[in-house]
């Protein structure tokens with residue numbers, strides 16, 4: 001039985017990034033195992049037959065194999081910024097459901113056929129602009145769970161065609177994205193040096 005929880009992760013996976021953000025802010029030490037999605041470790045499949053990442057295996061053998069469950073479990077252990085106050089299940093369900101579906105179609109479509117899913121995804125982002133025009137983050141002025149849950153997905157959307165995204169009339173969303181991507185917390189969870197190593201620091 002492992003003494004330290006093990007997080008099966010994939011560096012660029014938005015669900016895994018979301019879990020790593022919560023683990024990092026909580027200060028909970030985990031051993032991160034970077035998974036090649038085409039060659040998943042036997043131990044990952046043994047822990048969770050669906051074998052998606054992230055998967056967290058606790059010291060007592062308990063397995064948590066959904067990113068939001070990992071985030072919630074983590075914050076229930078230690079939530080120094082009170083992220084749980086900004087849970088927003090509706091916004092997260094919209095992100096994980098319809099937005100993610102359109103995002104995947106946009107990302108993987110032939111460039112000549114990607115405007116339809118791109119615009120459908122964009123329509124789902126517009127309510128975020130309204131909220132971010134009111135306060136710097138989605139629930140409140142300060143960052144909470146809903147910001148960290150959506151951030152990796154909005155990042156992927158922006159990255160497909162950064163010039164197009166940056167030219168959109170969405171100043172509040174662009175500012176929010178730029179701010180969080182440059183934060184020490186985000187840089188920490190994306191640092192290659194912590195992949196396949198122990199992550200226990202708590203950057204701010």
Ligand SMILES: N[C@@H](CCC(=O)N[C@@H](CS)C(=O)NCC(=O)O)C(=O)O
Nearest residue numbers: 013014015037052053054066067068
């Ligand atoms: N609902 C899951 C989704 C996780 C997910 O789909 N992760 C992707 C990587 S971003 C994955 O592992 N896909 C399986 C595969 O590609 O074989 C969660 O929130 O943890």
